[in-house]
Amino acid sequence: MKSSQARKLKEWVIEKSILLSGIFSVVFVLLIFLFLLREGLSLFRGVSIGDFIFGKSWYPISQPPRFGILPLILGSLLVTLGAAAISVPIGIAAALFIAEIAPQRLKEILKAGIELLAAIPSVVIGFIGMITLGPWIKNFFNIPTGLTALTGSVTLAFMAMPTIVSIAEDAITAVPRQYREAAIAMGATKWQTTWRIVARAARPGMVAAVMLGIGRVIGETMAVMMVTGNAAIIPRSILQPVRTLTATIAAEMGESVQGGPHYAALFAIGIVLFIITFLINGVADLYLHRSRK
Amino acid sequence: MVGQTVKFSLRGFNVHYGQFSALRNLNLDIWANEIFTVIGPANSGKTTFLNSLNRLIDLIPVSRCSGEIKLDGVDIRRGLEVEGLRRKVGIVFALPLSLPISIYENVVYGLRMQGVRDRQVLGQAVERSLRESYLWDEVKDRLHTPAMNLSGGQQQRLCMARILAGQPEVLLFDEPTSGLDPISTARIEETMLILKEKYTIVLVTNNVAQAARVGDRTTFFLMGEMIEVSDTSKMFTTPADKRTSDYITGKFG
Amino acid sequence: MNPRYSQKIAFAVLLLATLLVVLPVVIILLIIMVKGASAISWDFLFSMPRDGMASGGILPAILGTLYLVLGAIIFAVPLGVMAAIYLVEYSSDNWLSRLVKLAIVNLAGVPSVVYGLFGLGIFVTFFRFGASILSGSLTLGIMILPVIITSSREALESVPQHFRTVSLSLGASHWQTIRHSVLPHALPGILTGMILGLGRAAGETAPILFTVAAFYLPRLPQSIFDQTMALPYHLYVISTQVPGIAENVRYGTALVLLTLVLLLNLAAILVRSRFRRNKKW
Numbered sequence: 094m095k096s097s098q099a100r101k102l103k104e105w106v107i108e109k110s111i112l113l114s115g116i117f118s119v120v121f122v123l124l125i126f127l128f129l130l131r132e133g134l135s136l137f138r139g140v141s142i143g144d145f146i147f148g149k150s151w152y153p154i155s156q157p158p159r160f161g162i163l164p165l166i167l168g169s170l171l172v173t174l175g176a177a178a179i180s181v182p183i184g185i186a187a188a189l190f191i192a193e194i195a196p197q198r199l200k201e202i203l204k205a206g207i208e209l210l211a212a213i214p215s216v217v218i219g220f221i222g223m224i225t226l227g228p229w230i231k232n233f234f235n236i237p238t239g240l241t242a243l244t245g246s247v248t249l250a251f252m253a254m255p256t257i258v259s260i261a262e263d264a265i266t267a268v269p270r271q272y273r274e275a276a277i278a279m280g281a282t283k284w285q286t287t288w289r290i291v292a293r294a295a296r297p298g299m300v301a302a303v304m305l306g307i308g309r310v311i312g313e314t315m316a317v318m319m320v321t322g323n324a325a326i327i328p329r330s331i332l333q334p335v336r337t338l339t340a341t342i343a344a345e346m347g348e349s350v351q352g353g354p355h356y357a358a359l360f361a362i363g364i365v366l367f368i369i370t371f372l373i374n375g376v377a378d379l380y381l382h383r384s385r386k
Numbered sequence: 387m388v389g390q391t392v393k394f395s396l397r398g399f400n401v402h403y404g405q406f407s408a409l410r411n412l413n414l415d416i417w418a419n420e421i422f423t424v425i426g427p428a429n430s431g432k433t434t435f436l437n438s439l440n441r442l443i444d445l446i447p448v449s450r451c452s453g454e455i456k457l458d459g460v461d462i463r464r465g466l467e468v469e470g471l472r473r474k475v476g477i478v479f480a481l482p483l484s485l486p487i488s489i490y491e492n493v494v495y496g497l498r499m500q501g502v503r504d505r506q507v508l509g510q511a512v513e514r515s516l517r518e519s520y521l522w523d524e525v526k527d528r529l530h531t532p533a534m535n536l537s538g539g540q541q542q543r544l545c546m547a548r549i550l551a552g553q554p555e556v557l558l559f560d561e562p563t564s565g566l567d568p569i570s571t572a573r574i575e576e577t578m579l580i581l582k583e584k585y586t587i588v589l590v591t592n593n594v595a596q597a598a599r600v601g602d603r604t605t606f607f608l609m610g611e612m613i614e615v616s617d618t619s620k621m622f623t624t625p626a627d628k629r630t631s632d633y634i635t636g637k638f639g
Numbered sequence: 640m641n642p643r644y645s646q647k648i649a650f651a652v653l654l655l656a657t658l659l660v661v662l663p664v665v666i667i668l669l670i671i672m673v674k675g676a677s678a679i680s681w682d683f684l685f686s687m688p689r690d691g692m693a694s695g696g697i698l699p700a701i702l703g704t705l706y707l708v709l710g711a712i713i714f715a716v717p718l719g720v721m722a723a724i725y726l727v728e729y730s731s732d733n734w735l736s737r738l739v740k741l742a743i744v745n746l747a748g749v750p751s752v753v754y755g756l757f758g759l760g761i762f763v764t765f766f767r768f769g770a771s772i773l774s775g776s777l778t779l780g781i782m783i784l785p786v787i788i789t790s791s792r793e794a795l796e797s798v799p800q801h802f803r804t805v806s807l808s809l810g811a812s813h814w815q816t817i818r819h820s821v822l823p824h825a826l827p828g829i830l831t832g833m834i835l836g837l838g839r840a841a842g843e844t845a846p847i848l849f850t851v852a853a854f855y856l857p858r859l860p861q862s863i864f865d866q867t868m869a870l871p872y873h874l875y876v877i878s879t880q881v882p883g884i885a886e887n888v889r890y891g892t893a894l895v896l897l898t899l900v901l902l903l904n905l906a907a908i909l910v911r912s913r914f915r916r917n918k919k920w
């Protein structure tokens with residue numbers, strides 16, 4: 094019986110490790126938040142939270158430095174809303190096409206194509222946006238630089254669309270067949286069925302898709318850094334350069350002094366980003382659960 | 387009956403699935419080397435009863451059992467390890483559930499889990515158990531081909547061989563022929579009659595005629611309760627309870 | 640308006656939208672291939688940079704990316720697969736499993752630059768690994784953990800329940816059942832997730848900005864405590880911060896990175912579809 098006892102011991106160790114691995118993901122989320130706080134909280138000894146979030150001036154390297162992130166928040170917001178305005182209607186429309194209208198073979202090709210779009214690294218998309226879209230916008234609108242919030246919105250729309258399309262497509266496909274059959278039996282055309290019945294039934298899933306797409310856009314760093322012009326001022330129009338929260342961290346970390354207020358301010362921006370994406374993802378997940386029921 | 391060894395004894399046994407009571411106050415004995423058949427309409431607790439004998443019921447998270455089941459006088463919950471119990475009490479399901487591996491690997495699965503590695507021992511076990519389930523001649527030349535290529539009847543006999551390889555003491559059958567044609571059904575019933583010389587068999591069946599054909603003793607379950615138990619011939623000619631005779635004659639089902 | 644007529648218009652609009660999503664992929668690929676192909680040569684791919692990046696190749700960036708990605712996988716796959724096994728095979732629907740699932744959803748949504756900050760705070764500073772392959776790999780590993788866990792979960796959940804029931808009914812223990820009757824059949828799905836994780840890690844820049852990446856290193860890294868160059872960071876720097884680099888070199892670098900990532904994703908898609916077609920059950 095010795096060997097079976099040894100086996101039992103081995104299995105106990107394996108099963109405990111498995112349990113620990115499950116808990117690790119919770120630990121990591123907590124750790125991330127903790128370390129952001131650890132490096133970022135020291136900023137608030139010198140600057141109040143209100144001044145930080147609503148301050149209109151971001152001059153981290155001037156004497157004295159100013160750490161107001163409102164221009165950055167507005168920059169992120171402008172670019173995100175612009176990207177959403179482009180990607181949501183197109184994404185939902187594409188999802189409807191792929192889920193309801195495309196024949197099976199075409200569907201598989203399209204879904205693979207969308208997966209590949211999602212896989213393109215953001216630095217490559219930023220590179221293309223910078224080299225092709227930027228100059229085009231500059232010429233088209235006749236403005237001093239092509240690196241603007243609009244350029245960012247268009248570029249980021251392409252990064253949000255795969256997320257929106259694939260999650261919305263899942264939600265639409267999950268609508269039970271009976272809904273469609275009942276509508277057709279009552280004489281509705283395919284389009285009427287798709288738009289009035291199926292899309293409505295898939296709404297929670299589509300809302301989740303949009304939120305996750307937006308969450309992805311808010312968190313985007315490299316592409317945004319390369320196409321939005323990096324001017325940390327409050328934007329007055331969409332054809333101006335802006336700076337987002339994410340780009341600020343990436344661009345300025347290299348020149349900040351470790352442990353200094355600039356360093357801490359960048360971590361504090363990280364805290365803000367973490368909380369925003371935490372909320373968006375949490376709510377989106379709730380909607381996904383509702384759609385699965 | 388005098389001289390019969392009791393294999394399983396149940397006293398005051400209950401099963402709940404959450405709030406739903408599936409088996410109530412079950413008291414009965416199963417004797418060694420008999421074919422003990424359980425009949426009754428759907429949802430009367432027959433499968434719950436069977437799954438309790440080898441503690442497969444533990445796999446259902448909302449299940450709660452109380453009362454006592456003893457195998458050879460030992461409580462199966464408190465006195466036995468569940469893996470050892472399941473090796474002694476094997477089960478054949480309603481569908482032929484082969485694992486997606488070769489015939490050979492299906493049969494030796496249980497032995498491998500026990501740690502048996504010697505290829506000779508395994509090979510002998512494979513031949514012995516496939517002969518016992520009357521499948522050897524049909525598959526001896528293709529032991530290493532996928533088990534799922536066999537017919538339904540053959541796969542059911544493979545499932546029997548799988549259990550027999552571990553030299554169990556009790557065989558549980560949960561409506562084993564419900565998906566099979568009459569010829570395969572007859573072959574499995576014949577095999578059961580031969581196997582009872584060595585093993586104790588508990589057979590749950592929806593087919594009253596099957597119980598009449600192979601059962602030594604039969605019990606009738608209705609809505610979670612055991613209504614009566616007796617010799618098969620006696621139950622089918624002079625049942626003690628009216629509900630039993632109504633079921634057997636097809637007045638409800 | 641006639642319903643049939645409005646249906647035609649609606650379908651045309653939807654088709655247009657789909658094309659708008661899919662065609663840019665093709666266009667991006669074509670632009671990069673056309674403009675970057677001229678830079679690709681044996682020298683470009685396999686030699687060290689010379690003259691401060693003005694000539695020579697990008698070998699250290701390619702190697703650096705490979706090291707980082709391998710390190711990330713070594714960290715994330717065992718942890719991720721075990722976490723998936725926990726969720727599918729061991730947890731019941733209680734507060735703990737719901738918390739774990741919520742944590743995974745959140746890890747998936749954390750912006751990549753915040754991962755960079757985290758890596759900086761914990762690995763570079765707190766553990767004093769400094770900017771190194773070790774710090775970069777660990778950061779990337781945590782970042783791809785949700786990808787590994789999610790795809791492994793799907794793979795495990797797709798294994799039919801009756802495999803487990805049969806195995807247990809033959810006297811196997813819980814872990815034996817997982818090891819012999821579940822995991823082998825989930826391996827292709829787990830492999831798919833691993834390849835997708837590789838592709839994701841290879842393309843990310845922000846997590847490695849503060850934890851490992853350097854622009855111009857004279858030698859290849861000698862140990863995991865060294866810094867290294869990496870393709871995504873390299874592309875970023877030569878397109879935004881270094882003047883005078885030939886246009887086809889920039890496109891060529893983008894082409895190498897894009898090819899690497901797309902090949903990995905294609906491999907994952909192929910593994911997945913072969914798995915679905917050859918399922919033995």
